[in-house]
Amino acid sequence: MAPxxxxxxxxxxxxxxxxxxxxxxxxxxxxLLFFTLNRSGTAHFVRERIWRLLGGSEEIDNTFLAERWREIKDLESLRYKTGIRFANLDDAMQMFKWADELGVSADDLMKSAKYYNPAEQTFANPQQKLKRWEGRVYCAGLLLAAVFGGFLLVTDHTLIKVKQSxxxxxxxxxxxxxxxxxxxSMTLDDCAKDIxxxxxxxxxKVVCDLIKPEAKEYLQQAVxxxxxxxxxxxxxxGVLFCWVMNWQRKVALAQRIYSKSQAQKAATPPLSAA
Known part of the structure; x- marks a missing residue:
């Protein structure tokens, strides 16, 4: 009757x-589509795929226009891969030159690109100390949730809802x-008493049926x-924990890049002194 x-x-x-x-x-x-459109800032790649799917040619015969179109696709690709809204390809080239001057690899720069401002060619302070505490709070919450999940894995008890109540x-x-x-709380002996x-x-009636031997198989399935x-x-x-750890590593990396940029800025004399 329990089922x-x-x-x-x-x-x-x-x-x-x-x-x-x-x-x-x-x-x-x-x-996924929204994420891609948001990072790239345009939908040229979507329109191009639709065009090619309908039988349109990928090539542009005019050399000048073909070169301009390649620049547009390169810019869109760079925006997506870096997450930075470059105004043009020159801004992207300036960023990589800036990274070379700091001795920062392209891979490290991509992991910290969100802190780079292409318009001002500056690198924001990641606030690692604050984010470290945030990460600890997140990890503590995930740990508590993991303990609860572990309890559900090892316990022989199961949660049952009585229908229509x-x-x-x-x-x-x-x-x-x-x-x-x-x-x-109660046992089967309590069912014979006035509850x-x-x-x-x-x-x-339902809760008493649940602790009768006849309901054992149903409860095992529920467990x-x-x-x-x-x-x-x-x-x-586990996925969320890995995400938090990866986020913390990226923040630490960004903090090192920020420190390098500040040291370079301090070592560069002002233009008026030149």
């Missing part, structure tokens, strides 16, 4: 993820307690589903 009148929250989550998969794929494609319970098939553990803390007869959700949850946390 008909109770619902495993983990199974509900898996069903939701399964049904939402096509929409998530479509949303992911849209986000707001009651949620943790149970391992032998004992059962409310989602808010301070409210109430005053569960006035709803439907809820009382298995819960472990799948926990693995998925931990994988997401």
């Amino acid at each position: 008909q009148e109770a619902l495993s929250v983990a199974e509900q989550t898996l069903e939701l993820l399964h049904s939402a998969a096509p929409m998530l794929a479509l949303l992911g494609t849209g986000c 707001s009651t949620r319970v943790w149970t391992d098939g032998e004992s059962l307690f409310a989602w808010n553990r301070l409210q109430w 005053t803390f569960l006035p709803d007869t439907h809820v009382r 298995t589903s819960q472990k799948y959700v926990a693995v998925f949850f931990e994988a997401i946390l």
